[in-house]
Amino acid sequence: xxxxxxxxxxxxxxxxxxxxxxxxxxxxxxxxxxxxxxxxxxxxxxxxxxxxxxxxxxxxxxxxxxxxxxxxxxxxxxxxxxxxxxxxxxxxxxxxxxxxxxxxxxxxxxxxxxxxxxxxxxxxxxxxxxxxxxxxxxxxxxxxxxxxxxxxxxxxxxxxxxxxxxxxxxxxxxxxxxxxxxxxxxxxxxxxxxxxxxxxxxxxxxxxxxxxxxxxxxxxxxxxxxxxxxxxxxxxxxxxxxxxxxxxxxxxxxxxxxxxxxxxxxxxxxxxxxxxxxxxxxxxxxxxxxxxx
Ligand SMILES: Nc1nc2c(ncn2[C@@H]2O[C@H](COP(=O)(O)OP(=O)(O)OP(=O)(O)O)[C@@H](O)[C@H]2O)c(=O)[nH]1
Numbered sequence: 001x002x003x004x005x006x007x008x009x010x011x012x013x014x015x016x017x018x019x020x021x022x023x024x025x026x027x028x029x030x031x032x033x034x035x036x037x038x039x040x041x042x043x044x045x046x047x048x049x050x051x052x053x054x055x056x057x058x059x060x061x062x063x064x065x066x067x068x069x070x071x072x073x074x075x076x077x078x079x080x081x082x083x084x085x086x087x088x089x090x091x092x093x094x095x096x097x098x099x100x101x102x103x104x105x106x107x108x109x110x111x112x113x114x115x116x117x118x119x120x121x122x123x124x125x126x127x128x129x130x131x132x133x134x135x136x137x138x139x140x141x142x143x144x145x146x147x148x149x150x151x152x153x154x155x156x157x158x159x160x161x162x163x164x165x166x167x168x169x170x171x172x173x174x175x176x177x178x179x180x181x182x183x184x185x186x187x188x189x190x191x192x193x194x195x196x197x198x199x200x201x202x203x204x205x206x207x208x209x210x211x212x213x214x215x216x217x218x219x220x221x222x223x224x225x226x227x228x229x230x231x232x233x234x235x236x237x238x239x240x241x242x243x244x245x246x247x248x249x250x251x252x253x254x255x256x257x258x259x260x261x262x263x264x265x266x267x268x269x270x271x272x273x274x275x276x277x278x279x280x281x282x283x284x285x286x287x288x289x290x291x292x293x
Contacts, residue, residue: 004053005171007084008164011109012091013101017121021091021151022046022057025161047175052165054173058085087167088116089160094134094148095125098141106142115167118142119160124150186213188263193228193256193272197241200252205240208233210280223267226260231277238274249274 010018026046048055090109092102109116120138123131131148138146147163149156190211198206215227232238242249249272257270 002170003173004165004168005055005174006086006168007056007058008087008089008168009058009085010089010091011105013093013099013105016091016093017151018091021089021119021121021149021157024151024154025055025057025157048161049173049175049177053168053171054175055161055164055168056174085114086169087164088112088114089119089164090116090142091119091121092138092146093122094120094131094138095122098138116142116144117160117163117167118144118146120146120148121151123148124153124155186216189213189216189226189256189260190228192259192263193230193252193270196252196255196259197230200248200255201240205232205237208237208281209241210277223269224260224264225269225271227271228273230272230274231280232274233276233278233280235276238276241274 010022012018023046025048046057048057088109090105092098118138120135126134135146135148147156147160149160151157190213193213194206194209194211197209197211201209210231211228212231213226213228215225217225219225230241232241240248241252243251253270253272257268260270261268
């Protein structure tokens with residue numbers, strides 16, 4: 001069997017579940033998911049590898065009518081991400097109706113040369129009857145089969161994967177097996193923060209600390225906003241890391257920030273949060289996300 005690979009972008013209006021789908025397929029929580037729309041600002045790569053081939057996902061911001069510059073920027077990001085793409089996955093929300101934003105994206109995409117796979121998400125929120133009805137309605141609208149899935153419950157996503165592999169061209173393995181994202185810098189930032197904690201706190205505290213960078217955002221003025229969680233195993237450790245009047249956390253933050261700024265050659269805003277997570281060392285998922293596995 002020949003190895004297949006290619007770039008797949010996931011498009012759809014805000015809040016339809018684009019990030020959730022990519023995360024479910026990759027099996028990790030890479031992108032920021034929130035119940036508020038427009039949490040995804042930049043296109044993010046996530047990499048799915050199996051024996052048959054490799055899919056590189058580009059997550060895009062939700063497309064809707066532009067109301068301001070940021071909206072326009074995000075739209076640009078979404079449409080730009082179509083260059084060099086093999087397949088477009090257009091996500092529709094089955095639990096609502098075909099809206100004007102769906103229509104707008106549909107019209108834009110119709111003229112694109114890429115293969116489009118239509119997906120109807122959130123079927124876990126629908127009755128069987130509605131599912132059949134809406135699937136038919138959407139299929140008629142787009143003139144081809146629409147795949148019903150629940151990204152949240154990982155339902156029927158294997159059908160989607162099969163469909164993607166059916167359409168992907170033969171190609172090389174672009175990234176190593178165990179790489180799930182190209183966002184290596186997150187790991188480096190986390191290590192820089194952890195190192196400061198290591199030097200500035202004492203006794204058993206540093207060994208029970210894990211740092212996870214949750215968000216990296218390049219802002220309009222070219223500086224970076226970085227949000228990281230510092231996980232500790234005990235409440236008393238949280239107190240030590242925060243320090244009297246927050247002094248210790250400020251010190252950790254300012255030292256780490258300077259180092260990250262040196263690396264990025266730009267101004268950085270570092271937003272640190274301390275959280276107690278008992279037995280984080282036993283939590284498989286967390287360890288994986290931190291690159292320990
Ligand atoms: N019930 C249900 N909820 C879902 C499903 N997929 C996503 N959601 C929820 O829908 C909300 C939006 O999900 P996201 O994955 O952030 O949506 P998105 O399309 O990436 O949103 P933007 O980044 O704003 O464009 C979250 O509250 C998800 O939990 C699904 O299959 N079923």
